[in-house]
Amino acid sequence: MKPKDEITNPYEIARFIKESKKTxxxxxxxxxxxxxxxxxxxxxxxENNFKIAFxxxxxxxxxxxxxxxxxxxxxLELDRRNSAIPLLDIKNIDARIEPGAVIRDRVKIGxxxxxxxxxxxxxxxxxxENTMIDMNAVIGxxxxxxxxVHVGAGAVIAGVLEPPSSIPVVLEDNVLxxxxxxxxxxxxxxxxSVVGAGSIVIEDVPPNTVVAGVPAKIVKIKDEKTKxxxxxxxxxxx
Numbered sequence: 001m002k003p004k005d006e007i008t009n010p011y012e013i014a015r016f017i018k019e020s021k022k023t024x025x026x027x028x029x030x031x032x033x034x035x036x037x038x039x040x041x042x043x044x045x046x047e048n049n050f051k052i053a054f055x056x057x058x059x060x061x062x063x064x065x066x067x068x069x070x071x072x073x074x075x076l077e078l079d080r081r082n083s084a085i086p087l088l089d090i091k092n093i094d095a096r097i098e099p100g101a102v103i104r105d106r107v108k109i110g111x112x113x114x115x116x117x118x119x120x121x122x123x124x125x126x127x128x129e130n131t132m133i134d135m136n137a138v139i140g141x142x143x144x145x146x147x148x149v150h151v152g153a154g155a156v157i158a159g160v161l162e163p164p165s166s167i168p169v170v171l172e173d174n175v176l177x178x179x180x181x182x183x184x185x186x187x188x189x190x191x192x193s194v195v196g197a198g199s200i201v202i203e204d205v206p207p208n209t210v211v212a213g214v215p216a217k218i219v220k221i222k223d224e225k226t227k228x229x230x231x232x233x234x235x236x237x238x
Contacts (some may be wrong), residue, residue, distance in 0.1 A: 004156060008124045008168070010161055016106065017123075022082040024057040028187050032071035036061070051230050055222045085123055095127075110147065114236060128173065130234065142168035150230075152179035152197065160185050172207070181216075194230055 140159015196212030
C-alpha cells in the first residue's frame with residue numbers, strides 16, 4: 001500500500017497519471033492457424049485452430065496482420081481505450097467486493113468494507129473499515145469515507161483532482177448517506193450524522209444531526225428513534 005500522502009495528494013495523483021503507460025488491453029478470439037513466436041507482449045491460450053489472445057491493441061493488431069491469410073475469423077473485446085489508471089488489485093483486500101464494482105488503482109479499502117454491484121470508486125479515495133458503498137454509488141477522487149459508514153444506492157460523493165487546492169469530501173465515522181444523495185466538493189459530514197435520500201449537501205454538516213432537502217438543511221438532532229432506523233447490520237459485513 002502506498003503511503004497516505006501519495007494516495008491522496010493531488011499532485012502525486014496527477015504525476016502518476018501523466019507518467020503511467022496508457023493501455024488498451026484486448027482479448028481476441030481467433031479461428032485459424034497462428035505464427036506468433038516473434039511477437040512479444042501477447043499471451044495466447046488454446047489449441048489447434050482456436051486461440052484466445054490477450055495483449056495491447058497494437059500488439060494484437062500486429063498478430064492479426066501477420067496471420068491474416070491463416071485466420072478465418074476473429075472477434076476483439078475491449079473495455080477501455082488509452083486508460084491511464086489501472087484497476088485496483090483486489091486479491092489481498094480483506095473486504096467484500098461484489099461483481100461489477102469499478103475500483104481504480106491507489107484506493108484504500110478497510111477491513112470488512114462492502115463494495116456493492118455497480119459502485120465506482122475513483123483514484124485516491126479511502127474507504128474505512130466496515131463501511132458499505134451501496135449499488136451504483138460513486139466515490140469521487142480523493143473522497144475520504146470513515147468507518148461504519150453507509151453510502152446509499154446511487155449516491156454521489158464528489159471528487160476533486162483540480163484545482164489541486166480543492167478540499168476533498170470527508171464523511172466521518174458512522175455517517176449514513178441516503179440513496180441518490182449528492183455531497184459536493186469540500187463538504188465534511190460530521191460523525192454519526194444522517195443525510196436524507198435525494199438531498200444535495202453544499203455545506204458542512206455538524207456531528208449527530210439529520211439533514212435533508214435541496215440544498216440540505218438541518219432537520220433535527222439525531223435521536224434514539226433515528227439511531228434505530230439507521231442502524232447498520234454487522235452480519236452484512238462479516
